[in-house]
Amino acid sequence: MTESMTSRHHENANDLRDRITTGCIKPGARLPSEAALADRYRVSTVTLRRALAVIQGEGLIEKIHGKGNFVRRPLRKIMYVGGWGTLDPWTAADVALHVTVRRATVQARGHLATLLKLPAGSPLAEFVCVSHTGDAPHGLARVYIPRDLAPAGVLDQQTLCREAVTRFAVLCAPPAVVRETVRARPPTPEEASTLRTHSTAPILAITRVATDATGRVVEAAFLAFPGDRVDAVFTTHAMTYERQTRA
Known part of the structure; x- marks a missing residue:
């Protein structure tokens, strides 16, 4: 992975994280498709998926097979x-x-x-x-x-x-x-x-x-x-x- 690719996927993750934590994207909302997000950020789908993996690892989104990526609702412990x-x-x-x-x-x-x-x-x-x-x-x-x-x-x-x-x-x-x-x-x-x-x-x-x-x-x-x-x-x-x- 090149340094520019590493930087880009972290930039994309930071933007998505900010949009989720500030309420621009509401809990339970489905994110745009990976292709649409990649086009919005002008990156490859590989780079976009790395960005999604970052915020998924932080517990902000979940991927439901066959449906897409969704912002996780706050879960009671x-x-x-x-x-x-x-x-x-x-x-x-x-x-x-x-x-x-x-x-x-x-x-x-x-x-x-x-x-x-x-x-x-x-x-x-x-x-x-x-x-x-x-x-x-x-x-x-x-x-x-x-x-x-x-x-x-x-x-x-x-x-x-x-x-x-x-x-x-x-x-x-x-x-x-x-x-x-x-x-x-x-x-x-x-x-x-x-x-x-x-x-x-x-x-x-x-x-x-x-x-x-x-x-x-x-x-x-x-x-x-x-x-x-x-x-x-x-x-x-x-x-x-x-x-x-x-x-």
Whole structure:
């Protein structure tokens, strides 16, 4: 990339950013086509796409396949409560929140079999849940339960089941221990497409493993949230240790 090309695409990004942040282009508005923008700025479509990638990476626009580039509406952040393995009740109670669920039976393989402490090939119930506020996706959960622990009615229209799905909570019986591993990373192509986020924008990825009182792993879940749409809160409790004195 030449220095002039680098300068031009940053100039184009700066102009589009200014037009969006000052309200000249309103939230939800569709940008002109890439060809029209390239013609307006008198640059190639390659340079124009680099400019769009800059402001998309900043979260100002989103590209919807087959429709074009749109100015993103301000998104309310959700809260994930660590230790309970769930979205906070206020988020779950939002009337605009809805969750789609896809169910399947799969086999335990590789890392998943290791997490669940099951032989490879063991049958699992898989639940793929995507939460939306309005038309904006803000969370993706893949939940795996040993098939013998997931009765057919686990997601029937019962109040507790609906609440568990809405809050991304543990779907099986209340566990004795929930272990969560949290990290920031780039999204996979599937996550970027489902959550409508840029491939370079970090997501908050949580691996959750639930264990019952006997030590059996009863559920493993992989949660993904766009980093700009979630806060994760973890509360620790101080423990007091008493020294034992020798007689």
